[in-house]
Amino acid sequence: MKKISFINEKIKKYNKKIYVPGDKSLSIRFVLIASQAIGKSTAYNLLKSEDVMNALKTIKKLGINYRIKKNFCEIDGKGLGGFKFKNNTIINAGNSGTLARLILGLLINSKKKVILKGDKSLSKRDFSRVILPMKKFGQNIDSKNNKLPIGIKGTNYPTPINYIESKASAQVKSCILLAAMKTNGITNIKCIPSRDHTERLYKYLKLPIKIKKEKKFELISFKGTKNYKAFNYTIPGDISSASFFIVLTLLTKNSKILIKNVNVNNSRTGIIDILKKMNGKIKIKNKKIYKGEESADIECKYSPNLKGIKINPKINSRAIDELPLIFCLVCAKAKGVSYAKKLGELRHKEQDRLKFVLKFLKMIGVKVIEKNNNLKIYGNPDLKLKQSYIIKNFMKDHRAFMLACIAALTLGGKKWIIHDKDSIDTSFPNFISLLKNLGAKIH
Ligand code: S3P
Numbered sequence: 001m002k003k004i005s006f007i008n009e010k011i012k013k014y015n016k017k018i019y020v021p022g023d024k025s026l027s028i029r030f031v032l033i034a035s036q037a038i039g040k041s042t043a044y045n046l047l048k049s050e051d052v053m054n055a056l057k058t059i060k061k062l063g064i065n066y067r068i069k070k071n072f073c074e075i076d077g078k079g080l081g082g083f084k085f086k087n088n089t090i091i092n093a094g095n096s097g098t099l100a101r102l103i104l105g106l107l108i109n110s111k112k113k114v115i116l117k118g119d120k121s122l123s124k125r126d127f128s129r130v131i132l133p134m135k136k137f138g139q140n141i142d143s144k145n146n147k148l149p150i151g152i153k154g155t156n157y158p159t160p161i162n163y164i165e166s167k168a169s170a171q172v173k174s175c176i177l178l179a180a181m182k183t184n185g186i187t188n189i190k191c192i193p194s195r196d197h198t199e200r201l202y203k204y205l206k207l208p209i210k211i212k213k214e215k216k217f218e219l220i221s222f223k224g225t226k227n228y229k230a231f232n233y234t235i236p237g238d239i240s241s242a243s244f245f246i247v248l249t250l251l252t253k254n255s256k257i258l259i260k261n262v263n264v265n266n267s268r269t270g271i272i273d274i275l276k277k278m279n280g281k282i283k284i285k286n287k288k289i290y291k292g293e294e295s296a297d298i299e300c301k302y303s304p305n306l307k308g309i310k311i312n313p314k315i316n317s318r319a320i321d322e323l324p325l326i327f328c329l330v331c332a333k334a335k336g337v338s339y340a341k342k343l344g345e346l347r348h349k350e351q352d353r354l355k356f357v358l359k360f361l362k363m364i365g366v367k368v369i370e371k372n373n374n375l376k377i378y379g380n381p382d383l384k385l386k387q388s389y390i391i392k393n394f395m396k397d398h399r400a401f402m403l404a405c406i407a408a409l410t411l412g413g414k415k416w417i418i419h420d421k422d423s424i425d426t427s428f429p430n431f432i433s434l435l436k437n438l439g440a441k442i443h
Helices: 024-034 050-061 097-106 128-137 170-180 197-204 239-250 270-277 313-319 323-333 344-348 353-363 398-411 421-426 431-437
Strands: 005-007 015-019 038-044 066-068 072-078 089-092 114-117 140-144 147-153 162-165 186-191 209-213 218-223 232-234 256-263 281-290 293-301 337-340 368-371 374-378 388-391 415-418
Touching: 005 398, 015 431, 024 038, 024 050, 024 072, 024 097, 024 170, 024 197, 050 066, 050 089, 050 097, 050 421, 097 114, 097 128, 097 170, 128 140, 128 162, 128 170, 162 170, 170 186, 170 197, 170 218, 197 209, 239 256, 239 270, 239 281, 239 293, 239 323, 239 398, 239 431, 270 281, 270 313, 270 323, 313 323, 323 337, 323 353, 323 374, 323 398, 344 353, 353 368, 353 374, 353 398, 388 398, 398 415, 398 421, 398 431, 421 431
Parallel strands: 015 256, 038 232, 089 114, 162 186, 388 415
Antiparallel strands: 005 415, 038 072, 066 072, 114 147, 140 147, 186 218, 209 218, 256 293, 281 293, 337 374, 368 374
């Protein structure tokens, strides 16, 4: 496959209806949670991407069978004690932080050693955030500097824990909730709210989870060791994937798009709230509730009067994966200055995404000031690019690749040369073909 994309003209107006692939967070959670159920679970519209394939390969290595059919996937769960594998089994999580962090939770009681590895980008990311709570449960972990690869051996008697999670990380919270399933007692987590797919799935499975919302924190308590039956699930579209098409449409003259059946769980819709406040023309239609998750169609139109925004940092975790796209394109084209604060978590993603945002905005000539992880972006509605741009060396960050394509298709410029096209395989393999379907010229 060709690994570099070339774009040398803006996209022309379009009016289309599209579907984006299944949600990545929900797909990985389905695979891991179904692996612990008793019997055959089935998921329709599971995302078929590298991150999810790595989750499937992981459970297979741990003794759980699965089958991928044309439009569904089946997993033969064997209950909470059902993993069976040889000592020193190697698991490769590839690029997936979610898989690597969540699997630690399921290995809390493993009798044999697992070696957990990842690709170059994942091996640079911090694992202390999950190693710390897992050690409290009694898991044995050897690591160098809290980075992958790590060696993991569980404990026969994982003890429930009380833990304060203050990074607003859904991966940390979910890792703890998965480990807590295998303890004989109540685990309490006091956490800053973050995406809550694991909690919603536990509630749907009637597992004993209680959630109390306080002003700043949420108090979650969960009682372990209850086996649960296999289940069927249909995964809605991923709002993080939809967001590239939302921004493309806001910035493309006279265009309109309807993105069908997208997950609009409130812990994921920060991008909609931010863009609406910036005068983005977005409507949520046909909202439905399905097994504890909300989905809807998102209608979006060209929005010529975008204005700057002061983003309340409370919203950051609800838009964590979309913030770079909003900063680099929407704040850049809006009238006035935009402010965002407390962006430190962006430094812990597939690459340091705050650094990427700064580099990108400077490259396209938009004034930006960063101080202590706070940003000030001086938008320019008349921004017109004339030069050629090369985007490379960004640790194969799929979202950075897609952001650069949307920039090339909306901001213009002579020619954009965007490296690491294959990075989209981690989350959105048909990204380019969907863009071409709207009329984009990408070579
Ligand atoms: C995810 C949580 C977020 C997000 C990631 C997926 C999840 O990470 O950035 O893409 O599925 O739980 P953090 O938990 O590190 O914020």
